[in-house]
Amino acid sequence: MLHLDHLPNQKADEHIVLFLRRQWFAWASIIVGFVFMTGIPAVAAFYFWDRVSVWLQYPFVGPLIMVAASIYLLSLWLFSFLEFTDYYLDTWIITNDRVINIEQFGLFNRKASELHMGAVQDVTSKVTGIIGTFFDYGDVLVQTAAEHTQFKFKDVDHPEKVKETIIRLVEEYKASHAKEVVAAVADGTRTI
Amino acid sequence: MPFDFATFVIPVWYVLVVYALFLVVFTTYTGFNLYHLLRFGAKGPGLYAILALFLVGTVLLVGLTVALLAPYDWSATISPADTLQQTSKGQFFL
Structure with a gap:
């Protein structure tokens, strides 16, 4: 389990500034898809109930239809939740020290980088x-000096604010790092 | 012994084998899903709510399908020859 109050390799002064996931459209579309895919056969069965009810009473066709319907319903539920898990485990964590990019691709592919x-x-x-x-x-695209290293936060809320926050954090990080270097040079523990 | 289509019967419970095989796959993937949520999800009330929803929903839906399948007579047999005869008389699709 990912402990947000204790990230891996967390520094003493490091704290989470932003915790991002794709915005609510991503999970809402999964729910709409589930409702739609269960609703259509249910409405069709209700509309043609006089025929469907007769088919369900046949000794072989009845169980066959019911097993098929059961498998369909359980498959929809499982696939919807697998999709939701895929959405839920895609996270971007921005601390005052680093950007952590965690992406889940299906159940068996996971990429975590910082x-x-x-x-x-x-x-x-x-x-x-x-x-x-x-x-x-x-x-939001975060580009490093390396040509091919780029983090992409997909479909996040308020991308402009996220961008401004990251830029502010980078400036603060660089300013504090510069102060540390100046102090170290002044102490004689570091040379230029 | 020669094959006699007229007396050949299929037990209805064969359909349940398909359902049972599906349940094995369903349970396996449910386990994978739970493992991923527990292993990689961010600890907090949101994760616990999602786990509870998934588990309760799964138990309810499996229970619903079992309840829908239970009333059928699974010990019955079906004769393809009789079924074809009924179908040819237009008795299958009313």
């Missing part, structure tokens, strides 16, 4: 489309 604030070179927020603009959600 980036120190000192390595951040560029932060970009991107909002596209009417829905994204209206509900204020979009992507």
Whole structure:
């Protein structure tokens, strides 16, 4: 279990500033899909109940239909929850020291990476489309000096605010780091 | 002994084998899902609520399907020959 009050390799002065997941459209679409996929056969069975009720009384066809319906319903429930787990385990944690990117791809593929604030070179927020603009959600791209290292926060709420927060944290990190270097040089524990 | 289609019967419980096999797969994936949530989920009331919803929903739905399947006579047999005869007389789809 991931303990937010005790992250792996957490420094003494490190604290979580933002904890992000994809915005509510992601899980709402799973619920709508589940309701839709269970609702259509249920409505169809209700509408044609005079025929369906007769079929259900056949000694072989009745159990066959019921087993098929049971498998369909349980499969929908399981796939919906697997999709939800995929959504739920995709998280982005931003502390005053680093950015942690955890992505779940299906059940058996998981990618966890982190980036120190000192390595951040560029932060970009991107909002596209009417829905994204209206509900204020979009992507945030965090780029490092390395050409191919890029974190993408997908469909997060308030991407502009997230971008501003990361930029502020990077500036604070660099300022405090510069102070440490100056102090170390002054003490003679470090040379330029 | 030669095969006689007229006397050939299929036990209805064969259908239950399909359901049982599905339940094995369902239980396995449910276990994987729970493991992932417990292993990688962020500790907190949200995670516990999701786990409770998933477990309660799963138990209720499996219980519902078992309750729907229980009233059938699973010891009955079906004769394909009789079924074909009824179907040809238009008695299957009323």
